[in-house]
Amino acid sequence: MPALEAHVETARADRYLAQLTSHLGHGPGGLRVLSECPDELVVDLGAATWTIRSTPEQLMLHLEADDPVALEEQSNRVAHRVEQLGRRDDLRVSWQPS
Numbered sequence: 001m002p003a004l005e006a007h008v009e010t011a012r013a014d015r016y017l018a019q020l021t022s023h024l025g026h027g028p029g030g031l032r033v034l035s036e037c038p039d040e041l042v043v044d045l046g047a048a049t050w051t052i053r054s055t056p057e058q059l060m061l062h063l064e065a066d067d068p069v070a071l072e073e074q075s076n077r078v079a080h081r082v083e084q085l086g087r088r089d090d091l092r093v094s095w096q097p098s
Helices: 013-024 068-085
Strands: 003-009 032-037 040-044 049-054 058-064
Touching: 003 068, 013 032, 013 040, 013 049, 013 058, 013 068, 058 068
Parallel strands: none
Antiparallel strands: 003 058, 032 040, 040 049, 049 058
């Protein structure tokens, strides 16, 4: 299954994960939380699955989809959401093949 990963450097990864958990828990746009715990969130985006983990130094993002086109589309969507949430800290998502 095609997959991408990004490691976003931030000392406030736990805060961002909590914000994403709160926001995505409401199911915006048909999203569905598959699992959550204090340091990890797994979200069904419909066409892809997004896993977010926090460490003391970074947010680790993992995105996978059956279709490479869907993976590309969802990677842009996820990057935009994370960068918008972290605009004050200038968070940047740079995807790499997994």
